[in-house]
Amino acid sequence: MDRRSALLWMENVSKSFPGVQALEAVSLYVNAGEVLGLIGQNGAGKSTLMKILSGVYTIDSGEIYYNGESLHIHDPHHAQELGISIIYQELNLMPNLSVMENIFIGREPGPPFVVSRSRLEQQTRAILDRMHMNLHPTALVRSLSVAEQQMVEIAKAISRDVRVLIMDEPTSALSETEVETLFELIGELKRSGVAIIFISHRLEEVLHICDRVTVLRDGKNAGDVMVTDVTREDLIRMMVGRSLDQFFHRDEHLDIEQTTADIVLEVRNISRRGTVINPDAVVLDNVSFTLRRGEILGLAGLVGAGRTELVRAIFGADRRNSGQILIEGKEADIRSPSDAIRLGIGLVPEDRKGQGLILGLAVRINMTLAHLDSLTRVGFVQLGAEQRLVNEYIERFEIRTPGMEQRVINLSGGNQQKVVIAKWLMLGPKILIMDEPTRGIDVGAKSEIYELMHQLATNGISIIMISSEFPELIAMCDRILCLAEGRMTGEVSRHEATLETLMHYCTLRKQVVSNVEGELSL
Numbered sequence: 001m002d003r004r005s006a007l008l009w010m011e012n013v014s015k016s017f018p019g020v021q022a023l024e025a026v027s028l029y030v031n032a033g034e035v036l037g038l039i040g041q042n043g044a045g046k047s048t049l050m051k052i053l054s055g056v057y058t059i060d061s062g063e064i065y066y067n068g069e070s071l072h073i074h075d076p077h078h079a080q081e082l083g084i085s086i087i088y089q090e091l092n093l094m095p096n097l098s099v100m101e102n103i104f105i106g107r108e109p110g111p112p113f114v115v116s117r118s119r120l121e122q123q124t125r126a127i128l129d130r131m132h133m134n135l136h137p138t139a140l141v142r143s144l145s146v147a148e149q150q151m152v153e154i155a156k157a158i159s160r161d162v163r164v165l166i167m168d169e170p171t172s173a174l175s176e177t178e179v180e181t182l183f184e185l186i187g188e189l190k191r192s193g194v195a196i197i198f199i200s201h202r203l204e205e206v207l208h209i210c211d212r213v214t215v216l217r218d219g220k221n222a223g224d225v226m227v228t229d230v231t232r233e234d235l236i237r238m239m240v241g242r243s244l245d246q247f248f249h250r251d252e253h254l255d256i257e258q259t260t261a262d263i264v265l266e267v268r269n270i271s272r273r274g275t276v277i278n279p280d281a282v283v284l285d286n287v288s289f290t291l292r293r294g295e296i297l298g299l300a301g302l303v304g305a306g307r308t309e310l311v312r313a314i315f316g317a318d319r320r321n322s323g324q325i326l327i328e329g330k331e332a333d334i335r336s337p338s339d340a341i342r343l344g345i346g347l348v349p350e351d352r353k354g355q356g357l358i359l360g361l362a363v364r365i366n367m368t369l370a371h372l373d374s375l376t377r378v379g380f381v382q383l384g385a386e387q388r389l390v391n392e393y394i395e396r397f398e399i400r401t402p403g404m405e406q407r408v409i410n411l412s413g414g415n416q417q418k419v420v421i422a423k424w425l426m427l428g429p430k431i432l433i434m435d436e437p438t439r440g441i442d443v444g445a446k447s448e449i450y451e452l453m454h455q456l457a458t459n460g461i462s463i464i465m466i467s468s469e470f471p472e473l474i475a476m477c478d479r480i481l482c483l484a485e486g487r488m489t490g491e492v493s494r495h496e497a498t499l500e501t502l503m504h505y506c507t508l509r510k511q512v513v514s515n516v517e518g519e520l521s522l
Contacts, residue, residue, distance in 0.1 A: 006065070007032045007195050008053075008084075008164055013062035015048055020402075022048040023219045025062070030164065030195045035186060037210035037227070038199045040239055041442035043400065043412040044216040046199055050166050053197075054086040055079035083163035087153045087170065089440070095142035100124035102141055103156045127155045131185055147178035154185065165189065166197045169440060171205060183209050201442050203232045215239055240444045262328070264462050265291040265431055270313055270323030272486075283309050284320070284486045291431065296453060296463045298477035300470060300502050306486040307466045308350060311433045315340045315347045327430075341370070346424035348417075350435040350466070356420040359409035363401055364390045366408050366419050371426040393422040397452065414445025421452065432456065435466045450476060470502045482506050 006029040015023040023045045030036040040046050051057045053064070055076040064071045066082065073079050079086075093102050100120050101108075109119040124137035133151050141149060150170060157165055167186075171179045186196060186209060200206050206213060207227050215223040215238040223238040272284040284306050291297050299307045312318040314325060316334040325332045327343050334340050337347070349355040357366050367390050368375060375386050390404045397418045401411055408419055417437065424432060434453070438446040453476065457463055467473050473480050474497045482490040482505035490505030 005068075006030065007067065009063075009065040010049070010053065011063045011065070013049065013052060013064070014060050015052060015057060016060055021219055023052075026216065026219070026221055028214050030197060032163070032193045032195050033190050034212065035190055035196045035198055035210045037206040037213040038197055038216070039201070039203070039206060039213060039235060040216035040222070041412075041414075041444040043218075043415075044239070044442070045219040046216055047168070048219075049216070050086060050168065050197070050199070053079070053164075054084060054166060080160055083161055084166075085157035085160060085162045085164070086166040087150070087157065087168065089169040091146075091149050091153055093141050093149055093152060096140065098138045098140055099128075099135055099144075099152055099155075100137035102152055103127065103159050105156075107159075123159070124155075127158055130158070131155060131188070145178075147174050147181065150174070150182070151185070154189075158189075162194055164195045164197070166199070168199045169201065170198070171200065171202060179205070201440065203235050203443075206235070207232060236443055239442065240447075262293045263290045264293050264328055265314075266324075266326040266329075267314065268324040268326070270310065270320050270325075272309065272313060272318065272320050282486050284313060287323070287483070287486070287488050289481055289488065289491075291462050291464060293430075293462055294457050294460050295479070296457050296465055296477045298473040298480035299464060299466045299483065300473055300480050301483035301506050304485075305483040305506065307483055308435055309486070310483070311347065311435060311464060311466065315345060315433060317347070341427060341429075344428070344430035346427060346429040346432045348420050348424060348432065348434045348437055350439065352413075352417055352420050356423075357408050357416060360407060362405045363394070363399070363408050363411070363419055364404040367393060367404075367422050367426065370423055389426065393426070397422055398448065412441075412445065414441040414448065417441060417445070417449060418452075421449075425456075429461065431462045431464070433464045433466075436468065437465065438467070438469075438472065446472075470499050473502070474498070482508075484508050 009029040011027050012025045013023055013027070014025055026045060026049060028038070028049065038046055038050070048057065052059050053073070055073045055078055064073065071082075073082070073084075094105070097105070103124055104120060108115040109123060121137045128135055128137070131151060131154065133155070135144070135148060135151070141152060144152070154165070170182060174182065186198075189196060198206065198210055210227050212224070212226050213230070213235065214221070215225075215235065217239060225234075267290075268288050269286045270284055270288070271286055273279075274281060274283065287306075287310055289297070299310065301307045309318060313320045314334070316336045316339050325334055332339075332343050334343065340347070353359060358369070364386065368386050372381060375381050375389070387404065393399070394401065394404065399411075399415050399418045399422070401415060408416055411419070437453070438449050441449070453463060453465070465473065465477060474494065478494055480492045480494070480497055480502065481488060482492070482502060484506055489508040492501055492505070
């Protein structure tokens with residue numbers, strides 16, 4: 001294709017950092033009114049390429065053409081002036097300001113040093129109406145849902161007459177309904193001539209919303225294809241160099257229906273009432289189940305089903321109004337996470353960046369933070385022992401990092417997740433709760449996490465796995481428990497589990513009664 005006919009063309013772009021060749025002769029183009037999917041494993045170079053386009057990084061070599069003319073982007077402000085905007089996965093909004101203040105921050109209408117709030121509200125309404133968004137311009141951003149905040153980010157880009165809009169994992173925190181709303185908006189932007197670069201690990205969404213897909217692997221181009229010409233399996237093969245049947249693989253190691261394996265965790269009739277918004281809301285309603293040694297037990301449910309609330313109650317992070325927790329047959333008094341840790345329970349949280357890691361600190365510190373008591377002698381951390389332990393886990397988990405002193409913020413999502421898991425395994429848990437362990441990481445890193453979970457279960461560690469991806473639960477778990485509206489609605493063995501069965505139980509609105517063995521009857 002002739003670069004002069006594309007709205008944007010990046011040609012043979014290379015970028016290196018100390019010890020790392022991030023991009024090597026990568027090319028990408030996007031046309032006006034086109035949705036381009038940009039995919040690849042974590043560390044493939046997607047973020048680096050987009051940071052070059054948005055003015056965060058400068059290129060070492062290569063060319064950028066915009067409207068057929070050679071372009072050098074000086075900084076993010078310059079990129080925005082050109083109509084190139086990026087919406088990051090971590091939204092860049094000020095929660096204590098209003099919608100209209102966030103959209104026009106630094107560009108408020110009015111005479112010098114005076115803001116015309118009436119004009120500000122009027123212009124904001126015009127943009128929101130164009131987006132068919134029922135938001136009030138004066139509403140505080142902190143009062144909005146994640147999806148609504150994302151719409152504010154898009155409105156901010158539209159207010160700058162955006163011509164190229166980069167969306168980095170825009171659906172990672174959205175419900176199905178919110179995703180549909182977002183896709184409708186993307187369709188409208190496309191029809192108005194905006195070029196959209198859509199970055200996502202959710203390949204089904206890429207195939208659904210994009211016109212064409214550019215694939216990166218190890219900082220190089222691995223393919224550029226029309227979505228009508230490829231399948232999900234084809235995209236995975238281009239991303240990782242191997243086929244789909246090598247993922248979601250787990251050997252049989254525990255037959256739940258015939259085993260007499262020890263029960264390591266028993267949850268009896270846990271209930272919880274009340275949220276910040278509604279003190280009378282039912283969060284958990286008499287939930288009971290068991291977990292056996294070496295078992296991977298799945299928790300399935302739709303948004304708001306109570307999965308995360310359940311494991312937080314077990315871990316002592318949230319209070320419970322009633323119910324019992326038994327560890328190896330003995331009632332456990334778990335009132336805080338420290339109680340749970342002492343009893344051999346670990347929790348890999350859903351939000352690894354906000355709750356599982358201290359992003360600005362080194363890999364070494366993040367790994368050993370919960371293990372310092374065992375590494376301390378007479379008030380001092382034994383650095384030699386700490387470094388040996390960290391190196392052992394880096395090698396064991398194949399964590400890709402230049403060294404243990406690398407700040408964890410610079411690692412890919414998959415490697416960050418391995419650091420979180422390593423932190424808990426250093427404590428030698430009997431039970432490991434993993435809340436969305438593969439969210440936001442690519443298929444290659446997912447495969448490594450799956451293999452690690454399989455090894456842990458084989459070694460006798462019991463795992464509770466929460467996932468919004470039903471195929472993942474079906475492939476990985478020995479049993480799957482389904483929740484809806486805070487209630488347990490079904491239990492399915494891995495041999496019986498299908499997408500239809502899980503969806504059936506997860507959409508039930510009928511209360512079920514469970515006995516203490518966790519066997520359910522409708």
